[in-house]
Amino acid sequence: MAGAVLIVLAVAAWHLRTPGEEKAAASAGIDSAAFNAEPISPLPPRVVLDADKVALGARLFADVRLSHDDTIACATCHKLDGAGNDGRRTAVGIGGQVGAVNTPTVFNSGFNFCQFWDGRANSLEEQAAGPVHNPAEMGSDWPEVLAKLRRDKDYGAAFTRSYADGLTGANVADAIATFERSLVTPDARFDRYLQGETAALDAREIRGYRLFRELGCASCHQGVNVGGNFHAGLGIFGDFFRDRGKDGPEDQGRFNVTGKEADRHKFRVPSLRNVARTAPYFHDGSVPTLEEAIRLMGRYQLGHELSREEVGLVAAFLSTLTGSYQGRPL
Secondary structure: OHHHHHHHHHHOOOEOOOHHHHHHHHHOOOOHHHHOOEOEOOOOOOOOOOHHHHHHHHHHHOOHHHOOOOOOOHHHHOOOOOOOOOOOOOOEOHHHOEOOOOOOOOOOHHHOOOEOOOOOEOOHHHHHHHHHHOOOOOOOOHHHHHHHHOOOHHHHHHHHHHOOOOOOHHHHHHHHHHHHHOOOOOOOHHHHHHOOOHHHOOHHHHHHHHHHHHHOHHHOOOEOOOOOOOEEEOOOOOOHHHHHOOOOHHHOEOHHHHOOHHHOOEEEOOOOOOHHHOOOEOOOOOEOOHHHHHHHHHHHHHOOOOOHHHHHHHHHHHHHHOOEEOOEEO
């Protein structure tokens, strides 16, 4: 029943396919009538933002002085020369402290309806302040950070240009969040396909997309970010945590935020943008490969034991969601 409700909600937000997309489906031997509704929207090529704030946020994003011991910057865990994450199973903070959850990609995070796996931050501004104050991440606070930044005259001038009240903790978070909203990865092959470039996907990738929809993956992974727009429980068709023999504090999801039993094991649905580049997977980084993540999602979220061929088809489609940053493919 829960799966059916999710599908109804997702279908309500879909729009009609273009003639070009129907032609591409037909060329791959797919009945275009079955593809008359489209759950995914292309990313915009750019986001209009205050250029001065973006530049200031970019500098802060790379500044290790936001951490207590001047060793960790936002960019330490969210590598912009990679896929916007760190490639580790879980994050590592000051003093080599190993965290309990996987670092989500920062790319396209401005399209998520909330931030962090458990959704405890309602905005990027709240998210930006979180690691600064987390003793296992940056281990600092605004008074300490501001004292360091005020010794840098360039920062003082930049904040005065962009903010009436100058250099404050709230404005540091606002500048970082503004920069993060600029981290959009357009020009994925699938986006070009949606926009009518029929040759952007090959027949196998289109078959993978059809299977992605037929299985029900698009009931959670849809919209401009192919996810990231609501919370969902992990283990609809089986007890994921019991089966793997681990159910620690980091596995409780939204329950840790709300204290409501109905929120236990619920997480923000991750975006599938650039998912072929953001291993390892799941909230705790416990799944090393995309193929294994697809297989587990089939079993626990869809109630379907996927064959090797089905896993390969879905993976082929997901590879077409890889976009570009500053003109460079991720």
